[in-house]
Amino acid sequence: MIGDLFQPGGPYNVRKTGPDEYSFKIPIPEDEHGRTARKCPNAQCSPAYFKVKMGTGITEGDPAVFCPYCRTTGEPSDFMTDEQKRYGTEILGQEALKGAERALKQALGIGASGKKRIDAGFFALEMRVRADPPKPIRHPFEEEVLRGVVCPHCGLDHAVFGLATWCPDCGRDIFMTHVEAEYAVVRTTLSDIERRRQELGPRIAGRDLENCIEDMVSIYEAVLKAMLVRHLRLGGMTEEEVETVLRKEVRNGFQNPECAAEIVRSRMNLELYDGLPSESVLRLRNTFEKRHPITHNLGVTDRKYLEKVMAAEQEGKDIRVSREEIEEAIGLCMNVLTALHQRAFRNGNTQTVPIPQ
Numbered sequence: 149m150i151g152d153l154f155q156p157g158g159p160y161n162v163r164k165t166g167p168d169e170y171s172f173k174i175p176i177p178e179d180e181h182g183r184t185a186r187k188c189p190n191a192q193c194s195p196a197y198f199k200v201k202m203g204t205g206i207t208e209g210d211p212a213v214f215c216p217y218c219r220t221t222g223e224p225s226d227f228m229t230d231e232q233k234r235y236g237t238e239i240l241g242q243e244a245l246k247g248a249e250r251a252l253k254q255a256l257g258i259g260a261s262g263k264k265r266i267d268a269g270f271f272a273l274e275m276r277v278r279a280d281p282p283k284p285i286r287h288p289f290e291e292e293v294l295r296g297v298v299c300p301h302c303g304l305d306h307a308v309f310g311l312a313t314w315c316p317d318c319g320r321d322i323f324m325t326h327v328e329a330e331y332a333v334v335r336t337t338l339s340d341i342e343r344r345r346q347e348l349g350p351r352i353a354g355r356d357l358e359n360c361i362e363d364m365v366s367i368y369e370a371v372l373k374a375m376l377v378r379h380l381r382l383g384g385m386t387e388e389e390v391e392t393v394l395r396k397e398v399r400n401g402f403q404n405p406e407c408a409a410e411i412v413r414s415r416m417n418l419e420l421y422d423g424l425p426s427e428s429v430l431r432l433r434n435t436f437e438k439r440h441p442i443t444h445n446l447g448v449t450d451r452k453y454l455e456k457v458m459a460a461e462q463e464g465k466d467i468r469v470s471r472e473e474i475e476e477a478i479g480l481c482m483n484v485l486t487a488l489h490q491r492a493f494r495n496g497n498t499q500t501v502p503i504p505q
Contacts, residue, residue, distance in 0.1 A: 153244060177288060179199065186199065186316065187230070190215065193220060198217075198307060201304070201305035201306065204305040214318075238285045264276075293307040300322065311327065334363050334367070344356060361469060371485050372412070393415065405429065
């Protein structure tokens with residue numbers, strides 16, 4: 149009876165692989181972008197969750213999967229999400245019930261009519277096998293992951309939370325690809341400002357520019373912090389020690405180009421602006437300083453800002469910022485961060501950051 153529990157073929161390509169053993173191929177539903185969810189099996193990894201687009205990346209052989217956050221390696225089945233496991237288990241359970249019903253009918257000699265009549269002359273017996281209609285199986289409910297990138301080495305289309313480091317297919321360090329994607333969003337906003345100026349007016353366009361400056365500085369801060377944390381962990385620091393450095397030494401220092409250089413020098417033993425002309429560093433600093441009145445004073449210049457940058461603006465007037473200035477600052481940020489990443493992680497394709505226990 150057990151041997152007839154699952155019929156070969158069907159929508160799940162069932163195959164008998166051994167005594168009382170079967171293989172199923174259950175397709176996992178994709179999201180609206182054609183990506184499938186994955187979850188790192190390392191319990192210490194965070195956020196652990198990401199998505200990949202099947203058919204992109206390494207398509208030959210049976211490549212391993214790498215976690216983009218901690219580089220834990222395993223088989224694709226090791227990276228199934230809880231929802232996918234639930235979905236597959238419910239399908240298997242439903243197929244097993246169908247098989248049990250089919251086997252029972254076969255054992256009792258009940259045909260396609262679903263019933264069997266036994267007539268013994270002085271009495272008649274009718275047997276029927278009835279099963280409850282199968283319950284609908286809910287598709288996996290997966291999280292939305294917005295940061296999509298394509299690996300420049302193997303072409304894998306995938307999406308992650310925050311700033312990940314490793315490609316899930318080839319395992320190479322693509323941290324700067326994620327950084328470039330973040331700044332690309334700011335550049336896209338900049339490219340649309342003139343249209344919004346014409347349709348919505350100069351104040352909206354001005355606010356767009358201000359938001360772009362804030363985003364540019366926030367990305368710079370987040371990237372430097374991520375690189376510092378990676379460097380400290382590779383140096384053997386515990387998670388508690390890393391948190392102490394961030395809380396007591398770094399704080400919001402990466403928002404200031406000069407403070408950022410001091411932190412990188414003291415903690416990473418590297419020069420942040422090595423090879424960058426001093427006038428370029430000064431322009432980057434002046435652009436960064438505009439973030440203060442934008443964030444804390446509705447974009448109106450104050451004496452603190454004027455003293456810092458020695459600018460020609462008059463106190464009390466709206467701060468002057470242009471699309472070209474922000475574009476240049478983004479280019480400088482990318483140059484600085486790319487150079488630092490190359491110097492700090494020369495063996496980036498093989499350096500795995502340990503996950504604190």
